Amino acid sequence: MNLILLGPPGSGKGTQAEKISSDYDVPHISTGNILRHAIDQGTDLGLSAKKYMNEGKLVPDELVDEIVAERLSFLDCNRGFVLDGFPRDLTQAKALEGIRGIDTVFLVECPQQTLISRLSNRRECSSCGKIYHLLNNPPNREGFCDDCGNKLIQRADDQPQTIKKRLTTYEKETKPLIDYYGEERILVRLDGFQNPDTVYAEIKKYLP
Ligand SMILES: [Zn+2]
Numbered sequence: 001m002n003l004i005l006l007g008p009p010g011s012g013k014g015t016q017a018e019k020i021s022s023d024y025d026v027p028h029i030s031t032g033n034i035l036r037h038a039i040d041q042g043t044d045l046g047l048s049a050k051k052y053m054n055e056g057k058l059v060p061d062e063l064v065d066e067i068v069a070e071r072l073s074f075l076d077c078n079r080g081f082v083l084d085g086f087p088r089d090l091t092q093a094k095a096l097e098g099i100r101g102i103d104t105v106f107l108v109e110c111p112q113q114t115l116i117s118r119l120s121n122r123r124e125c126s127s128c129g130k131i132y133h134l135l136n137n138p139p140n141r142e143g144f145c146d147d148c149g150n151k152l153i154q155r156a157d158d159q160p161q162t163i164k165k166r167l168t169t170y171e172k173e174t175k176p177l178i179d180y181y182g183e184e185r186i187l188v189r190l191d192g193f194q195n196p197d198t199v200y201a202e203i204k205k206y207l208p
Helices: 013-024 031-041 044-054 061-072 090-097 112-120 160-183 196-204
Strands: 002-006 028-030 081-084 104-109 122-125 131-133 187-191
Touching: 002 013, 002 160, 013 028, 013 081, 013 104, 013 196, 028 031, 028 061, 031 044, 031 061, 044 061, 061 090, 090 160, 104 160, 112 122, 112 160, 160 187, 187 196
Parallel strands: 002 081, 002 104, 028 081, 104 187
Antiparallel strands: 122 131
8 A cells, every 4th residue: 555645735635644544554654754753863864864954955856765765665664655745746756666666646636725724824832743723723722732831833834925935836846746647547636625534535435
């Protein structure tokens, strides 16, 4: 069960990846998580990645490819995996092809208006990382985390000007992937405007 979840920021693909991972007991592999993990572990690849990040630069594709390849070689990936945020573009998709075959690619689509509303209303606990949404899932006390009482912040990523930029980048880089996996006939389109349980029910129809 080798899966990829594609979708713009705010589409909820991370939530879906979590659900699949816990129900089917396959690891949820997001680029952010494995980069952080490699850095925490101080692996050679992690140390190289850290150098770029400390300088405020993007970690180069080849390095990300290597880190993903390393992660996919771990034993827990024998039964499959859910990739989230990788591949980001066609170059990475082709690199992945040389590492592991893919069974299904889920594309979570969502109107841009909804994405902007979701992302700009998102707040994160500065301490425990719990996510809130000012409209759909607000904290009990404005500005503070229900669980640990610490301050809620808006990530730099979720500021309005940055959101637009992220969505444009996604469109440009990911559109070719949709065609690429579409031609391979392993792409499944999902309506990410629906509530997460409905989206997940749809996903399950395609899983063993
Ligand atoms: Zn908290």
